[in-house]
Amino acid sequence: MKMSSIRRILAEIRDAIVQAAVSLVSHKLRAALTIGGIAIGICSVILIFMVEAGMSNSFARQLNTLGPNTLFVHKWKWGVNGNDWWKYKNRPVVDMLDYRALQQNTTLPIAIAPIVATDATVSYGSKDVKGVDVRGTVDGYLDATGWQIRRGRFITALDQELGANVCILGADLEDAFFKGQEPLGQTVRAGPNLRCQIVGLFARKGVAFGRTQDLRVVVPLSSWIRVFGAKRGLSIAVVAPEGKVKETEDEVTAVMRNTRHLRPDQEDNFSVNRQDKLLEGFNQMMMATNVTGILVGIITAIVAGIGIMNILLVSVKERTREIGIRRALGARRSTILWQFLCEAIMVAVVGGFFGVALGAGGASIIDLISPLPASVDPRVVIGGVIGSAILGAGFGLWPALTAALLQPIEALRYE
Amino acid sequence: MALIELDHIQKTYDLGLSKVPALRDIHVSLERGEFVAIVGQSGSGKSTLMNIIGCLDVPTQGRYRLSGRDVSTLSDDELADVRNLEIGFVFQSFQLLPRATALENVELPLIYRGLAKRERRQRAIEAMQLVGLEDRMKHKPPELSGGQRQRVAIARALVTQPSLLLADEPTGNLDSKTGEEIVRLFLELHARGNTIVLVTHEPRLAARCPRAVRLVDGLVIADGPGREVAMANAEALGADALAQFHAAQKAAEARP
Numbered sequence: 001m002k003m004s005s006i007r008r009i010l011a012e013i014r015d016a017i018v019q020a021a022v023s024l025v026s027h028k029l030r031a032a033l034t035i036g037g038i039a040i041g042i043c044s045v046i047l048i049f050m051v052e053a054g055m056s057n058s059f060a061r062q063l064n065t066l067g068p069n070t071l072f073v074h075k076w077k078w079g080v081n082g083n084d085w086w087k088y089k090n091r092p093v094v095d096m097l098d099y100r101a102l103q104q105n106t107t108l109p110i111a112i113a114p115i116v117a118t119d120a121t122v123s124y125g126s127k128d129v130k131g132v133d134v135r136g137t138v139d140g141y142l143d144a145t146g147w148q149i150r151r152g153r154f155i156t157a158l159d160q161e162l163g164a165n166v167c168i169l170g171a172d173l174e175d176a177f178f179k180g181q182e183p184l185g186q187t188v189r190a191g192p193n194l195r196c197q198i199v200g201l202f203a204r205k206g207v208a209f210g211r212t213q214d215l216r217v218v219v220p221l222s223s224w225i226r227v228f229g230a231k232r233g234l235s236i237a238v239v240a241p242e243g244k245v246k247e248t249e250d251e252v253t254a255v256m257r258n259t260r261h262l263r264p265d266q267e268d269n270f271s272v273n274r275q276d277k278l279l280e281g282f283n284q285m286m287m288a289t290n291v292t293g294i295l296v297g298i299i300t301a302i303v304a305g306i307g308i309m310n311i312l313l314v315s316v317k318e319r320t321r322e323i324g325i326r327r328a329l330g331a332r333r334s335t336i337l338w339q340f341l342c343e344a345i346m347v348a349v350v351g352g353f354f355g356v357a358l359g360a361g362g363a364s365i366i367d368l369i370s371p372l373p374a375s376v377d378p379r380v381v382i383g384g385v386i387g388s389a390i391l392g393a394g395f396g397l398w399p400a401l402t403a404a405l406l407q408p409i410e411a412l413r414y415e
Numbered sequence: 416m417a418l419i420e421l422d423h424i425q426k427t428y429d430l431g432l433s434k435v436p437a438l439r440d441i442h443v444s445l446e447r448g449e450f451v452a453i454v455g456q457s458g459s460g461k462s463t464l465m466n467i468i469g470c471l472d473v474p475t476q477g478r479y480r481l482s483g484r485d486v487s488t489l490s491d492d493e494l495a496d497v498r499n500l501e502i503g504f505v506f507q508s509f510q511l512l513p514r515a516t517a518l519e520n521v522e523l524p525l526i527y528r529g530l531a532k533r534e535r536r537q538r539a540i541e542a543m544q545l546v547g548l549e550d551r552m553k554h555k556p557p558e559l560s561g562g563q564r565q566r567v568a569i570a571r572a573l574v575t576q577p578s579l580l581l582a583d584e585p586t587g588n589l590d591s592k593t594g595e596e597i598v599r600l601f602l603e604l605h606a607r608g609n610t611i612v613l614v615t616h617e618p619r620l621a622a623r624c625p626r627a628v629r630l631v632d633g634l635v636i637a638d639g640p641g642r643e644v645a646m647a648n649a650e651a652l653g654a655d656a657l658a659q660f661h662a663a664q665k666a667a668e669a670r671p
Contacts, residue, residue: 002529003529004528004529004530005529006529007529007530007531008526008527008528008529009529011526011529011530011532011535012526012527015526022514026514321510322512324510325510325511325512326523327471327495327498328469328471328498328504328510329498329499329504329523329524329527329571330495330496330498330499330500330524330527330528330575331495331527332491332492332495332496332527333491333492333495334492335527408471409466409471409472412471412506412510
């Protein structure tokens with residue numbers, strides 16, 4: 001390319017940018033309205049995707065609290081929807097026999113712990129705390145779940161054997177009952193009539209799935225069953241060694257089928273749940289959110305695009321004479337085309353910029369006031385701005401083409 | 416070689432139901448350095464002819480050669496380049512960009528030529544000096560008088576050093592005193608060697624051009640010294656125009 005053509009293109013681009021800026025500044029209200037529309041659109045799309053990303057992150061983090069290698073043997077299958085309900089309803093509950101069979105006959109698991117849980121009121125003295133997660137389990141629980149004892153001790157095999165009235169308290173209950181007082185050795189009441197002595201305190205665990213994990217009392221399984229009954233059955237946590245989740249699952253399934261004397265043609269009457277199954281359900285939900293986000297994005301883009309098209313059509317009408325003058329002085333069609341595309345892109349990019357700024361601001365507010373961690377992905381910022389530039393070019397193309405295709409004489413005569 | 420060769424040019428406007436001939440058969444040529452007026456009443460086809468000479472429009476039939484190059488068959492982009500390189504336009508209604516300064520207006524055609532910024536500025540300043548507006552360069556058109564605006568337009572037309580200066584009723588929107596200044600500027604430019612084609616319906620303007628071409632209904636009916644053609648034109652227009660013509664002649668002769 002010749003030097004002069006490069007210089008010409010550069011000079012034309014510079015001129016187009018200046019003209020576009022002048023055009024926008026001289027119609028502040030009109031430009032501001034369109035820019036505002038684009039900004040709100042881009043902002044809402046960014047917020048949807050940010051919240052979604054936040055949910056995804058937080059879910060992944062929460063899944064990790066379950067332990068990535070932990071299997072849960074249970075009557076129910078996780079993520080079952082209404083249609084299959086009856087199939088699972090009539091299954092026998094998972095009980096202590098299943099637990100013992102797993103303990104004796106499996107080789108792979110690192111830890112096995114049966115868990116039962118219910119929500120109950122826990123009281124100490126005159127203080128009541130409702131909705132406490134009261135769990136019964138055995139000594140393998142810490143290994144199976146990764147929970148830690150801050151002070152005192154956990155349930156022992158002996159506690160389980162005796163059905164001892166001992167318990168380990170979660171951090172939230174400790175705060176509620178024992179401000180500046182020694183909790184160990186005190187007695188709390190869980191549910192209607194389970195009085196038990198505090199022998200240990202859990203380290204704080206934090207929030208998972210939007211719920212605190214520290215509002216919790218753990219008692220020996222035998223004591224729990226004595227008070228709350230065995231009707232609901234157990235959930236058995238099985239921790240697989242790293243990289244052998246599938247093998248462990250197969251082994252657990254085989255042992256369970258064997259204990260329950262299932263013939264080869266019979267279906268499993270229990271479920272071995274894995275957290276990646278939860279993830280599947282979650283991913284399906286996220287897909288729905290994604291589709292919503294994309295739909296909102298498309299609608300927003302169309303609305304914003306119509307705004308851009310409108311502003312540009314008016315601009316072309318207003319500057320028809322100018323188009324004629326430029327054409328008479330030697331501007332090619334492409335020059336005029338670029339001039340108006342430049343204006344469209346400028347409106348869109350300014351709108352996109354404000355949208356991204358609003359979106360980022362909104363995300364930090366969401367981050368502050370809601371439990372969802374919303375974060376600003378730099379790719380979203382760049383994508384928002386580039387996306388709006390493409391939007392501007394796309395919707396500006398038609399008005400710009402009408403400008404470029406004007407006959408110079410007609411344009412010069414235009415009043 | 417003639418600068419402009421119009422070889423049996425015809426232009427017909429297709430209005431769908433009827434075809435309107437604007438130019439029937441124009442056969443004119445023009446040498447470098449000439450100052451020619453094209454006169455005729457409105458509807459005579461002089462604007463159409465000007466558009467064709469200015470490469471803003473192409474003839475329906477016939478051949479138009481500008482500097483020996485046949486421009487009747489050029490593409491739109493090529494016509495734009497020819498306009499930029501060969502022709503300087505001066506319009507009746509000035510046609511300046513209202514939001515740009517006088518200097519920026521004058522620089523505009525040089526942008527399409529791909530000149531470096533500094534050279535554009537330099538040339539624009541020289542053109543402004545040539546039309547005597549070096550103290551109005553930072554003014555925007557709305558801040559200038561009609562005569563000053565037309566000078567800016569002339570500077571813009573000259574800045575590219577075109578082969579041809581094409582003026583369409585350049586004094587039409589000006590009072591007679593300012594109009595006279597502009598006419599003198601054209602005569603001066605002609606004296607400096609510029610080729611000028613001036614489209615006008617004012618016989619007194621045509622009378623001062625060395626050569627005039629008179630159009631009636633899309634045909635050249637007179638081509639000769641400006642004074643004669645203009646007088647014939649004025650006669651055709653009626654007594655009123657003739658009286659006006661003689662008055663203008665006297666006024667022009669009275670001036671040194």
